[in-house]
Amino acid sequence: MKIGIVSQWYPPEPPNIPADLAAELTARGHTVRVLTGFPNYPGGALYEGYRQRWSTVESHNGVTVRRVPLYTSHDSSGLKRAANYLSFAATSAVAATTFLNGADAVYVYLTPATAFAAPALLKALHGIPSVIHVQDVWPDSVTASPLAPRGLAGRAIHRALTAATNQIYRTASAIAVIAPSMRDLLVARGARPEKIRVVLNWANESLFRPVTANADIGRRRRCTFMYAGAMGPFQNVGDSVCAAAAVSDVADLVLVGSGIDEDAARAMAADLKADNVRFLGRRPAEEMAALYAAADFQLVTLRDLPMFRGTIPSKLQAALACGSPVLVSVPGDCAELVEREGVGLACPPEDWRALADRMRQAAKLPPAERAEMSRRAVETYRTRMSLKAGVDAIEEMLEAVS
Known part of the structure; x- marks a missing residue:
């Protein structure tokens, strides 16, 4: 044609x-x-x-x-x-x-x-x-x-x-x-x-694929969650910072990217004295797979708006293509897919306490269960996305x- x-x-x-x-x-x-x-x-x-x-x-x-x-x-x-x-x-x-x-x-x-x-x-x-x-x-x-x-x-x-x-x-x-x-x-x-x-x-399959974890994200001996992407009014990054501050004994939050809400998120982390929250700024797309591999879970968040109940954020495809388990705070189809396919955990959007509870739950998962989530992530991506x-x-x- x-x-x-x-x-x-x-x-x-x-x-x-x-x-x-x-x-x-x-x-x-x-x-x-x-x-x-x-x-x-x-x-x-x-x-x-x-x-x-x-x-x-x-x-x-x-x-x-x-x-x-x-x-x-x-x-x-x-x-x-x-x-x-x-x-x-x-x-x-x-x-x-x-x-x-x-x-x-x-x-x-x-x-x-x-x-x-x-x-x-x-x-x-x-x-x-x-x-x-x-x-x-x-x-x-x-x-x-x-x-x-x-x-x-x-x-x-x-x-x-x-x-x-x-x-x-x-x-x-x-x-x-x-x-x-x-x-x-x-x-x-x-x-x-x-x-x-x-x-x-x-996803962009030339960039997002399973790789060896060799990126330096300042990892400590805690479960590491990574938010990678735009920090705008729809992504609700502030709730992620609040949730991470509440579980600083078991988890770290690493944010990669930028946007018009980045300054507010940085100020919130400072006000909460959340030393387990780190901002890495924008990184080249070629580095993202290695950054994903260095974290335990990718964080996918959106505000609780009707238009987001019928969407699958692109961050989900990128994470699954890399074999990264996910924690999603998104309404509707995205959360249902994650739970149905067993590729991560989900919680209601715009509820930082629920997000903190899921972070704590994820941090307690044994390594074998995280590895199985990673395997299912790659399989789900290959067959459906x-x-x-x-x-x-x-x-x-x-x-x-x-």
């Missing part, structure tokens, strides 16, 4: 799903073209070595990639974030009419939802079908953010985004969702159930709609 891929983000930016999909579909004999923006995520500044031009075409291992200009921003300003999303929507839609014309089908990495502008125009002008891979549910992920306005303006934005996203679900020829409950939510919002399929995200499993499903969906 001739397949188009639309994603606002693409390597060298972090999201790996679109690039992995493009490479694997090309290896399977398909012709793939990718429409994306100039790299600026997550810092919001244009990557070194790039200069924005209207038509920049690159070739990566047989995949043709066209980059279009966009407003670069990813700070705490809601207006600037909106300008970032909407500018890519506009430039990608214009470019798609020629660059992706003639495609048999288009795959859309649907975050943000505004990335659907180009596929919508292709459908209207040329009848080209699309498969959307919903990564987060709009408008929930927008209006629940502290960046969103409140009051009358907030309600107006919510209504407008609800109408727009519901139209996306109706227009798309097929819908892939990343968790079972997300399917139920989209059906409740008017999407036809027969065109929805659960396709779990996969791997690159092969995901691309098999998406390829079938693209073939079905073309």
Whole structure:
């Protein structure tokens, strides 16, 4: 097939799903073209070595990639974030009419939802079908953010985004969702159930895999929990710090990454005199597997919001691919999967006391039981979340709609 891929983000930016999909579909004999923006995520500044031009075409291992200009921003300003999303929507839609014309089908990495502008125009002008891979549910992920306005303006934005996203679900020829409950939510919002399929995200398998523990994380003779990733308003890092402070006799917490809530988390650790909480800052992606291996459990946390009951955080796939047992404080599908597959422990979100209890319970597990969790983690990833499993499903969906 001739397949188009639309994603606002693409390597060298972090999201790996679109690039992995493009490479694997090309290896399977398909012709793939990718429409994306100039790299600026997550810092919001244009990557070194790039200069924005209207038509920049690159070739990566047989995949043709066209980059279009966009407003670069990813700070705490809601207006600037909106300008970032909407500018890519506009430039990608214009470019798609020629660059992706003639495609048999288009795959859309649907975050943000505004990335659907180009596929919508292709459908209207040329009848080209699309498969959307919903990564987060709009408008929930927008209006629940502290960046969103409140009051009358907030309600107006919510209504407008609800109408727009519901139209996306109706227009798309097929819908892939990343968790079972997300399917139920989209059906409740008017999407036809027969065109929805659960396709779990996969990890970047070139980076996340079982390795020998040789990274220095300042490990002591206590059970070590690691939180690795963004420290923003949705991740609820503060509860992890509180929980760790309460179990300082048996556990350490190591935080890798950064974000707008990092300073508050550091201040909280200082106020609680939690000397068992350490911040390592951002680390290169190439170091993460070794860092994971140096800890006993990976910590996955999210706030208790309805939109998170139907999502599987990408940190879970990364941890399981590395064979790391997990402790999750996340609502819905993620917690159910962890407990069902026996790959870790779960507790209710936004309850630091429950999280502290689970930390203490995890610290008491014998080494043989942790080793069995690690084995089940790798097996669960390979059978349910791997690159092969995901691309098999998406390829079938693209073939079905073309």
